[in-house]
Amino acid sequence: MDLSLTDEQRLLKESVERLLMDRFGFEARQRFMAEPAGWSRALWQSYAELGLLGLPFEEKHGGVGGGPVETMIVMEAFGRALALEPFLATVVLGGGLLRRGADEAMRSALIPKIARGVLLLAFAHAERQSRYDLADVATTARRDGGGYVLDGAKTLVIHGDCADKLIVSARLAGARRDRDGLGLFVIDADAAGVSRRGYRTVDGLRAAEVVLSGARVGASEILGEPGKAFPLIAQVADEAIAALAAEAVGAMAATHEMTVDYLKTRKQFGVPIGSFQVLQHRAAEMLIALEQARSMALFAAMMVEEPDPTERRRAIAAAKVQIGRSGRFVGQQAIQLHGGMGMTMEYKVGHYFKRVTAIDALFGDADHHLAELARLGGLIGAREAK
Amino acid sequence: MDLSLTDEQRLLKESVERLLMDRFGFEARQRFMAEPAGWSRALWQSYAELGLLGLPFEEKHGGVGGGPVETMIVMEAFGRALALEPFLATVVLGGGLLRRGADEAMRSALIPKIARGVLLLAFAHAERQSRYDLADVATTARRDGGGYVLDGAKTLVIHGDCADKLIVSARLAGARRDRDGLGLFVIDADAAGVSRRGYRTVDGLRAAEVVLSGARVGASEILGEPGKAFPLIAQVADEAIAALAAEAVGAMAATHEMTVDYLKTRKQFGVPIGSFQVLQHRAAEMLIALEQARSMALFAAMMVEEPDPTERRRAIAAAKVQIGRSGRFVGQQAIQLHGGMGMTMEYKVGHYFKRVTAIDALFGDADHHLAELARLGGLIGAREAK
């Protein structure tokens, strides 16, 4: 066990943090939100130049061959900066489905474009009725020659409004919540039969509703083996959770630092409010919640490539529980300790709070994953099975 | 609505408090525990003289015709004093079953003796497997001439070791957890076929295991209609909970007062520890928990005679939840704020903590009643149904 960063990892961390410090201040963020896409294309190109957009991919596809720790480092920095760009949608979700599930033809066609920053992806998976159940897919894929015809409606497609291509899940067989019978299809976002409605989310990011009405996908647009997509979807969703855990830790750490600074500078009754023991203890409790969350983000990074899917699921579920609970506590207390100031749009801490709240609602909230963890028997098994 | 006490209620409160202050200090309590019965027969006679043992009974049976508020007043005083005597077992449970369920012959034979302090009762109901399910009775009652033969084992019979008579629940028909098919029988504690094993409970009170092996009860010992006893058992169990809620409030109030006094007198770092804001807030939070519990003990007293059994059950379940949660918080924090001192047998606060812990485990803990309340749809119905 070795928790120190390698030289490469330290370099990555420093460079992404420097880039964000230089280019992504709070005012810049407000400006970027007002751009047509709701984020900065220019910054996206800088990410590409820094190699961030090729982070998890093989070198032969223009990537840098990073693993979960590298993703963690970058996502934590994004969390601190409250980044707006479609990194999760394009690199983690879209890129993850491609690199793990696509054949070499599709990979070599698409991944280099992701890495160069010229292809944006989104994963159109959730549906109105599915809540947090990854297997609950009603959208249908009907066989049509060498390809398929897709019909259905997808919801809450993260950064689906700006994506060049959508990766759409659809059901080839089975009942609505069956794990068997799902397929994945890569379709141009402006293809016939695809319509989108983009909107802003509470955290200032973007999403889209997507309707598929007789949308045709050709044989070359099938991702992996039709009907067998569920394990791939579950794996990539867990990778997204691990990434979001790191992002949440970055946001919480910044939240905590801002709060401690505020306690040191804000005066009431002639003294800094940080001299009140109750607020000191609250800040200590926030630190504990943050450190527990950081530990679980590490654990998620460590376990996200665990080969046994049940062990992986247990670990990632546990991480999402901790992130959700710590995030809620840290965010709420930061607002409380800032008083009215924390409630205003002009001040950064409330935006962290909203992003951490949104992260809890992405890919299953704390309660959902706690129930799943309990169903899977928890984390601690009988002694010898450890 | 009028929350002030009547003159009679105020007199009752003052006289029971004065009696306990005079006769039931902490040292006296230790002495009484060492008596053969584990409590004081002499004090029991004083209760009788004060009319406490006839509190809920009709005047024609030697009682004083008090209601739930009078029981609340007395139980709260018992809670403050950490009383040891079998009031709950004899007056609330045994007396409650008799006055609500027995025919006039049995009532007039037994209740006056309770009121005079010469008859002790215990309710032998729970069984090894029943946990908190009042309908889970495996003990059988087999018809035998005009009477019955009882076989089975009863557990955790409160003050069962000193009781003169046991009121035993047994199954005449139905499966183990059916609500139909239960009967109640009043049997001499030293009758043939009845054996007991008494023991102390963690709170310093007493209980017994009771085994019934072919124990015969005559026709005159049948309480109420055989096979139809469940509603009576449920009613009296709810009355016991309302009484215990008041007792717990008395214990919590005394706990809180002791803790605040300790904060004012104990010095560390040259100042009373009550000058530390964190401990001030903790004491405030304890007060809030106590006041919420007091409110629910009032609510329980108000609702325990509600004619609709489901409404009654909802209310009493809610009260037990609040009592359990507040009791745990107040007790734990009292220990924490007293430091090591609170952990010692020589100091009263730990004994309150143990009694309140025991009360949570009597007639269903907070979690049990919360689940039942949720199953019954909670407390707040649709608007017009209020």
Add this chain to the structure above:
Amino acid sequence: MDLRFTPDEIAFRDEVRAFMRDALPAPIRRKMVEARRLEKDDIVTWQRILNARGWAVPHWPVAWGGTGWSPVKQYIFHEELQQAPAPDPLPFGVNMVGPVIIAFGSEAQKRRHLPRIANLDDWWCQGFSEPGAGSDLASLKTTARRDGDSYVVNGQKTWTTTAQYADWIFCLVRADPAAKKQQGISFLLIDMKTPGITVRPIQTIDGGREVNEVFFDDVRVPVENRVGEENRGWDYAKFLLGNERTGIARIGTSKARIRRLKEIAALERAGDKPLIEDERFRTKIAAVEVELKALEMTQLRVVAAARERNEPDPASSILKIKGSEIQQAVSELLLEAIGPYALPEETHDDADRWNEPPIGPEWAGPLAPHYFNWRKVSIYGGSNEIQKNIIAKAILGL
């Protein structure tokens, strides 16, 4: 001791309930049920309906429009109003400045302001907090220099709720720069149309614009608009702050919100069944209901005790703390109930979006903003930390 309502109280409750059912306009009720933001007109309309019925200011003296109800009946009225759910009357007039004027104001002030407050002809706002004076209100800095028959006011107030609608503002100011902290404070009534007043909205994280900064730049206020004596303003402010007893726990509002929560949980599906049938979620709701019922009983105990005391009851700090905790817990459960549909932002500002269908279920939109916005209830009106200080000192003697 009789813990139940008397027949007279029950009849009164039924009368109030029937009135709320019949008189509350459906669109306002719908916004209230759905936890949507109200417009100024909604508040005004409802207040005038109440005033027409003679129920605008139940707690005021009968001479000024009060009803003479017992504390229990006042409680019942407020509880039924919140459960309807109807809007609470704008507090700055009827609960704050109104009672101060009644207790300390001149006859001219009473005649001029009280009827217009009751009918919401004048919209009032509160000028207490300043950027440097939050929990430590007495450190406020806004000055009022005497100049003939006027004060000249300079300074800044903040967190001023609905200042953008306001006709009048009541302010704490320093008329005596030499006096220390509490001693130098006076209480002024200021017409918002007076030259030199600027209102700047502060957008909050829920997207709302209900609070503002208010700037005073050589604002001339006639001396006759001072309430009571100069330098006695701190006493009037304490009276005002301690006065806000009834309804601070918002029990009726929480009941209405829990009803809404149960409705939504019956509509949302988790897996193969309605969310309300998920044992864990149902249990969470029940746990809040228990706390709320306990608080309702606590409130009734405070109301009953109010008969016997005439000063602010420190137990109202318990109501504030627990009431805000419960309101926030319900706002969290509402958020959890809608699951991923916490995400889409409801953009009330974009007029062109009003005609589009909402993203996800129609009940979801207001609930994330409600959750964000409701963080305020443990901050304003004296933060919960301040309330615990009060309990420790005023009740426990620590």
Add this chain to the structure above:
Amino acid sequence: MDLRFTPDEIAFRDEVRAFMRDALPAPIRRKMVEARRLEKDDIVTWQRILNARGWAVPHWPVAWGGTGWSPVKQYIFHEELQQAPAPDPLPFGVNMVGPVIIAFGSEAQKRRHLPRIANLDDWWCQGFSEPGAGSDLASLKTTARRDGDSYVVNGQKTWTTTAQYADWIFCLVRADPAAKKQQGISFLLIDMKTPGITVRPIQTIDGGREVNEVFFDDVRVPVENRVGEENRGWDYAKFLLGNERTGIARIGTSKARIRRLKEIAALERAGDKPLIEDERFRTKIAAVEVELKALEMTQLRVVAAARERNEPDPASSILKIKGSEIQQAVSELLLEAIGPYALPEETHDDADRWNEPPIGPEWAGPLAPHYFNWRKVSIYGGSNEIQKNIIAKAILGL
């Protein structure tokens, strides 16, 4: 960064685990699993087994019996020991006075005491707390008057764990009555057989008698039994208190207790099914498991950081707070699991009761005492409130 154990570390873990499985006597293991009280003999027996294996004092210098393991291996060892579950070595010797003697003691003290500590030939206890000096340790009053080659000790210590078994006690005393607070304190090693020492047991609410008062009445202590310099005792005490880093979170113990909880919840029935299948109860267990896993990772991070720093890590306050919260949460769930069988008192004192069958299930008896007793873990070793003060000051700079 590699978050997994190396193959070498895994091999080590397997070796330790096999040792624990084979070497821990079954009756001791059973008491540990069931959360029953241990006898003195159990602790001594186990310590000597560890010492025979060379694992009695892994963290000591190799010259005095240490193993030279990396911090990670020390962590693994401790974790496996607690998970076995085996008794923790008596801390007063191996974790407290031993390291103080190693760092500050004389050669004679080292030779005399260290081997006997490692083999538990001498049972040590700790004489720090006094009736007036709890969290405020520096206000202690026990005096040590110099008289020739001896100190004459007078005063009282309290909360002295297992003083009734002790051969030696290490004490903080005041040798210099003129010096202020921290400055006048010295650190003495005192033979418990010295005339003038009286031990009075304090029974705790769980029925146990593990803590004591210790009275010193003109107790003569040779000057050579002072550790280090006179009036430097406070420094040695701080070293001792800050030193107790490994295992303070008791993660292995909590894992073993959660295993026990799951076993019991599978045996207890709630209604028509095992308690473990009750979704709400299972969820409660899972919630604690999440916190425990997070704490385990936090502990590993502290262990990893220990390579790079040589002073006590204020992060160990996090381990203490969260570790004790988790232990107490598990003790509550164990209590809930047995339902009404929390009630019967297990009377260990009555010899005649040992042969009777227990009331209720055989697993229930120790669990209420365990719950009561475990309230101590948030009090001793610096209460959780003190730990939060440390975090606020040492980490956050507040």
